[in-house]
Amino acid sequence: MKKGTREFTNFLFVLPALIIFSVFYIYPFFKVFNLSMHSWNGIDPTMKFVGFAHFKEVIFDDKAWWSSMAQAGYITLWALTFQNFLALLLALACDRAIRAGSVYRVIFFLPPILSEIVVGLVWKWIYNGDFGLLNHWLSMVGLGYLARDWLSDSSTALTAIALVHCWKGFGWAFIILLAGLQTIPRQLYEAATVDGADALKRFTNVTVPMMIPVFVLVVILTILGTMQGFALILAMTRGGPAGHTEVPVIRILFSMIKYRRFGYACCQALIFGFILVCISFMLNRVSKFFKQA
Amino acid sequence: MRLLLGVFIAFTLIFGGCASKDKAVKKDRIVVWHWMTDRQEAFEELSKKYEDLTGIKVNFELFSPPDSYSQKILAAAQAKTLSDIFGVLGEKIDVASFIKAGHVVDLTPYLEENEAEWKSRFFTSALAVTSFEKDNAFGVTEGTYAIPIDLMNIQMVCNNKLLRQAGIQRPPQAWEEFIADLKTLKEKGIKGLVSGWAETWMIDCMVSNYAFNIMGEDKVIKTIKAEAPYTDSDWLRVFKLFEELRDSGGLASGVVTMDNKYAEQLFANEKVAFAFNGSWCVNVYQGMNPKLDYSVILPPEASDAYPMKIWGGAGSSFYVNARSFLSKEAVEFLKWLTDKEQQVFLVNKTKNLPSNRQALSGIPKELSEFADDSDSITHPNMWPFQEYPAVIEAFTKGVQSIIIGEKTAQELVEEVQRIKEKEIQRRN
Numbered sequence A: 001m002k003k004g005t006r007e008f009t010n011f012l013f014v015l016p017a018l019i020i021f022s023v024f025y026i027y028p029f030f031k032v033f034n035l036s037m038h039s040w041n042g043i044d045p046t047m048k049f050v051g052f053a054h055f056k057e058v059i060f061d062d063k064a065w066w067s068s069m070a071q072a073g074y075i076t077l078w079a080l081t082f083q084n085f086l087a088l089l090l091a092l093a094c095d096r097a098i099r100a101g102s103v104y105r106v107i108f109f110l111p112p113i114l115s116e117i118v119v120g121l122v123w124k125w126i127y128n129g130d131f132g133l134l135n136h137w138l139s140m141v142g143l144g145y146l147a148r149d150w151l152s153d154s155s156t157a158l159t160a161i162a163l164v165h166c167w168k169g170f171g172w173a174f175i176i177l178l179a180g181l182q183t184i185p186r187q188l189y190e191a192a193t194v195d196g197a198d199a200l201k202r203f204t205n206v207t208v209p210m211m212i213p214v215f216v217l218v219v220i221l222t223i224l225g226t227m228q229g230f231a232l233i234l235a236m237t238r239g240g241p242a243g244h245t246e247v248p249v250i251r252i253l254f255s256m257i258k259y260r261r262f263g264y265a266c267c268q269a270l271i272f273g274f275i276l277v278c279i280s281f282m283l284n285r286v287s288k289f290f291k292q293a
Numbered sequence B: 001m002r003l004l005l006g007v008f009i010a011f012t013l014i015f016g017g018c019a020s021k022d023k024a025v026k027k028d029r030i031v032v033w034h035w036m037t038d039r040q041e042a043f044e045e046l047s048k049k050y051e052d053l054t055g056i057k058v059n060f061e062l063f064s065p066p067d068s069y070s071q072k073i074l075a076a077a078q079a080k081t082l083s084d085i086f087g088v089l090g091e092k093i094d095v096a097s098f099i100k101a102g103h104v105v106d107l108t109p110y111l112e113e114n115e116a117e118w119k120s121r122f123f124t125s126a127l128a129v130t131s132f133e134k135d136n137a138f139g140v141t142e143g144t145y146a147i148p149i150d151l152m153n154i155q156m157v158c159n160n161k162l163l164r165q166a167g168i169q170r171p172p173q174a175w176e177e178f179i180a181d182l183k184t185l186k187e188k189g190i191k192g193l194v195s196g197w198a199e200t201w202m203i204d205c206m207v208s209n210y211a212f213n214i215m216g217e218d219k220v221i222k223t224i225k226a227e228a229p230y231t232d233s234d235w236l237r238v239f240k241l242f243e244e245l246r247d248s249g250g251l252a253s254g255v256v257t258m259d260n261k262y263a264e265q266l267f268a269n270e271k272v273a274f275a276f277n278g279s280w281c282v283n284v285y286q287g288m289n290p291k292l293d294y295s296v297i298l299p300p301e302a303s304d305a306y307p308m309k310i311w312g313g314a315g316s317s318f319y320v321n322a323r324s325f326l327s328k329e330a331v332e333f334l335k336w337l338t339d340k341e342q343q344v345f346l347v348n349k350t351k352n353l354p355s356n357r358q359a360l361s362g363i364p365k366e367l368s369e370f371a372d373d374s375d376s377i378t379h380p381n382m383w384p385f386q387e388y389p390a391v392i393e394a395f396t397k398g399v400q401s402i403i404i405g406e407k408t409a410q411e412l413v414e415e416v417q418r419i420k421e422k423e424i425q426r427r428n
Helices: A003-036 A051-061 A063-094 A102-107 A116-127 A133-140 A157-183 A186-192 A197-227 A232-235 A248-258 A262-292 B003-016 B037-054 B066-079 B092-100 B107-116 B125-126 B160-165 B175-187 B200-224 B234-249 B261-270 B281-290 B329-338 B340-350 B365-371 B389-403 B410-427
Strands: B029-034 B059-060 B147-159 B190-195 B272-278 B294-297 B310-320
Touching: A003 A262, A003 B389, A051 A262, A063 A102, A063 A157, A063 A248, A063 A262, A102 B340, A116 A133, A116 A157, A116 A232, A133 B234, A157 A232, A157 B310, A186 A197, A197 A262, A197 B125, A197 B190, A197 B389, A248 B066, A262 B125, B029 B066, B029 B125, B029 B310, B029 B329, B037 B059, B037 B329, B037 B340, B066 B234, B092 B261, B092 B329, B125 B147, B125 B310, B147 B160, B147 B329, B147 B365, B175 B234, B190 B261, B200 B234, B200 B310, B200 B389, B234 B389, B261 B272, B272 B281, B281 B365, B294 B365, B310 B329, B389 B410
Parallel strands: B029 B059, B190 B272
Antiparallel strands: B147 B272, B147 B294, B147 B310
8 A cells, every 4th residue: 555545544534533623622612712802692693893802801891700710719729728638538538448438438429429500409508597407507506696698698608609519529539539549559658667657657758749640630620620610609699699609600601691792701711711721731830840859 | 435435425414414504494383492381281281272273283392491491592593493483581682683683573464464453462561572663772673573472570479477467457558668567577587578689680670660669760761871870869769778678687588699489489488578579479379388378569669759660561472483484374373372262271370461461350369469560560671772781780789789788879879880881981
């Protein structure tokens, strides 16, 4: 077979994947970019070209957008610290040969498989100011003075949502971290023990270095997953009270559905995507640095 | 070569199937898309009856919740694959876009034929929502573009039993009386007012009611046209009402993050004395608590300068797809659907107000209390101009801020005016 014919045949094998990738990834990206430069309500047959006006408006003029970014950042911070710390503790506990370990694994992985809407509605009821379980429990233990409507109070609404997000999300981090822990060769721990390392030293000198790629993966997934979350918030507060729990995806959704500003919504989505890509890229660099160190 | 041909045919078949069609496919049945979960069963019964009568099949296809339905029809409009009959959920500006994009049949000639026999069946307010006058601000050709299948309006609902328990002899007529009642209820340990104010359009509705009552329609429209500022003392008074509501302590807790469905549950379960809700609640309360003893009143007036106006009009309207091969059959079906007999059937089954005025006799007491105030109906879709969405967002979120004690009415009017000016600047 001639070289040219062989290369052409090889190319044919790649062609279906290339076409699918182009149709479902490359084309939509350029279409979204194109739409972001137009003013369009999603129905009119014509669109008005506005250049980079939407980008300018989002970046310099849209306070609600940037507060939604900050609010998503706040939830992400909770997820990165509290959620992942809890997941790591539980993963370490389950990594040992404890009794009924597999039962715990199943229990810890239950929240992530529940629907966000269902979880949101259940927790909304728990947080209810008048008939909620949380206030009831607080009264029972003598902390009734703390009772409030957790989701309608601007000082507690976002944290209340962040905690539910952590409760729902820690199972994913738990499973990934547990899988990571189980790939660490046992001989390393045995050698460290022989050398006189106690549990803390084994953790800092064996577990942590071996787990860095897994930590980075968990951090990236936590950031991407949390920043893009919205269903839980829609079910619990719809972004209220007064926008205190709005996150970027809710703003994008509102721009598109409520305000019929498709071009503007596309622009918000692009900026949001760009920010997330930058964060992932930075984390990747950090991960490489730690690996080299 | 054979491989290349195979790949080509496969992709032609795959992506050829995804291509949009400029014309709806010819079908043997009328397809109706809607979002009304509570009416699907009644619609199915009616469609069977229509088939027995005419031999024409009608398929009611339900897409719920309403947000998903909205997205579906938007996508279908872009792909030009709308059903023969469909509803549009949204503002008048959205309806105008559908019309201008050529998706909707102008029903005026059908409504006007036989000395306007079809048109005369309907309440004027029901048709007004989907009618466009000459030289309207939306640039739509004058005409009526949809047929209302029911009516709705939003008023105050009071639980008679709870009012009696609190020693309140009659439902409040004036705002001061209402605030006093809320305080009395609070003293008796009864929650005062509930509404689904996480759904900000309900806040918009209450704000409009009191704006009409305090300053009259002309001034409201002038403000929308930017000929009067939101910092005007009348607007300040409107937003101060929400401060008074908050200070009375009579609002159900969590009202600003509450869905209307949950608010309805609270009222139906006799946990709250007043609810700000729409006429659809008759059906909802009937389902949740058939023994609920309640009455319907206009929102208590805050001023005697102008009459109280309430949001209302067509509850749900059906449009005929201009690209449908069955558009004439679809119009005939809508005529049949809005006949007295079918309307009475829908009232009995779904407890919604009929759009056909002849079907009003014999409706349940609570529904008739809603129907009594049809003269007070208004709706943004009936106004010649509409407020910018960013301004509406500012004052609805602002009202939430007032209720949670974050902002004062004065701060709110200043902020809303700032946003209004920014919007005008942006659009010019």
